[in-house]
Amino acid sequence: MNKRIKILCLLLSAIYIGVVIYCIFDFGDGMMAGYRHGKKQAQNSSTNIQRLHVKVKPIEGVYTYPDKTINTLTGQEVKAEVSDCRIALDSSDTPLPSYMKISRGIVVVLAIIVLIGLIYLPFLFFSIVKSATRGKMLEHKTIRKIQRVGYLLIIYYLINTVVYLSDFIIAKQIVTLEKYRIIFDFSDFSFLFLGLVTLLLAEILKVSVQLKEEQDLTI
Amino acid sequence: MSIIVNLDVMMAKRKISLNELSERIDITPANLSILKTGKAKAIRFSTLEAICKELDCQPGDILEFVDDDLF
Numbered sequence: 257m258n259k260r261i262k263i264l265c266l267l268l269s270a271i272y273i274g275v276v277i278y279c280i281f282d283f284g285d286g287m288m289a290g291y292r293h294g295k296k297q298a299q300n301s302s303t304n305i306q307r308l309h310v311k312v313k314p315i316e317g318v319y320t321y322p323d324k325t326i327n328t329l330t331g332q333e334v335k336a337e338v339s340d341c342r343i344a345l346d347s348s349d350t351p352l353p354s355y356m357k358i359s360r361g362i363v364v365v366l367a368i369i370v371l372i373g374l375i376y377l378p379f380l381f382f383s384i385v386k387s388a389t390r391g392k393m394l395e396h397k398t399i400r401k402i403q404r405v406g407y408l409l410i411i412y413y414l415i416n417t418v419v420y421l422s423d424f425i426i427a428k429q430i431v432t433l434e435k436y437r438i439i440f441d442f443s444d445f446s447f448l449f450l451g452l453v454t455l456l457l458a459e460i461l462k463v464s465v466q467l468k469e470e471q472d473l474t475i
Numbered sequence: 476m477s478i479i480v481n482l483d484v485m486m487a488k489r490k491i492s493l494n495e496l497s498e499r500i501d502i503t504p505a506n507l508s509i510l511k512t513g514k515a516k517a518i519r520f521s522t523l524e525a526i527c528k529e530l531d532c533q534p535g536d537i538l539e540f541v542d543d544d545l546f
Contacts, residue, residue: 469516470516470517473509473514473515473516473517474515474516474517474518474519475502475506475507475509475510475515475517475518475519475522
């Protein structure tokens with residue numbers, strides 16, 4: 257059984273490292289884009305571009321492909337449809353609501369919290385994996401770490417939802433797209449689900465620890 | 476605790492040490508100590524049988540019930 261746990265832990269660690277590396281590159285792209293945007297704005301103080309990240313649906317309905325683009329392989333026109341887009345608004349063209357600054361401030365604070373969580377999560381994760389490979393899963397210390405992972409996942413989901421909701425509310429007030437309507441998609445519960453499953457696992461392990469302690473103290 | 480283990484009393488009556496008793500009934504001294512100090516959560520019938528056989532006593536001589544509500 258320990259061998260199986262070790263193999264699973266190795267696989268999990270390998271996949272996790274792969275995901276983290278991918279996210280670092282993705283995050284790095286975002287950081288560089290943000291830096292370039294900030295630098296450009298600082299140099300040209302007359303423009304103030306605000307970016308909103310929203311989910312959209314075609315006005316006619318899904319799978320109606322309101323957009324067109326070119327397939328560069330064949331040179332033919334193909335129909336397309338987007339579901340997720342980033343909108344850049346120039347404040348000189350579109351007057352932005354005053355509460356947008358407050359919401360941006362809140363988003364920055366939430367982003368810092370998420371960054372701290374994302375840095376802390378790998379340490380927690382590898383600590384749990386180490387405990388599992390050493391056969392120390394049924395210990396209170398390990399269970400507390402698993403609970404923390406669950407709480408971090410739920411907090412990440414809540415922050416993500418708040419950020420999307422803030423962009424959605426602002427976008428609905430100041431933007432109307434020609435072929436799409438802006439929607440708020442409630443369907444992505446994956447992090448909430450993962451967080452709750454992790455907390456449930458922690459509770460089950462707590463019961464296991466109690467049974468183990470009773471078993472150990474049965475003479 | 477409601478169930479009191481009087482193993483140390485019986486051991487003193489029979490003049491047998493913890494190590495000697497543990498060797499005779501094939502239980503580790505650590506586990507026997509846990510039992511003696513009342514930290515055990517449960518006892519197997521096989522263990523109780525072995526102790527009673529060795530100390531020539533009844534289970535009631537080893538285990539005593541005290542009603543906590545009276546205190």
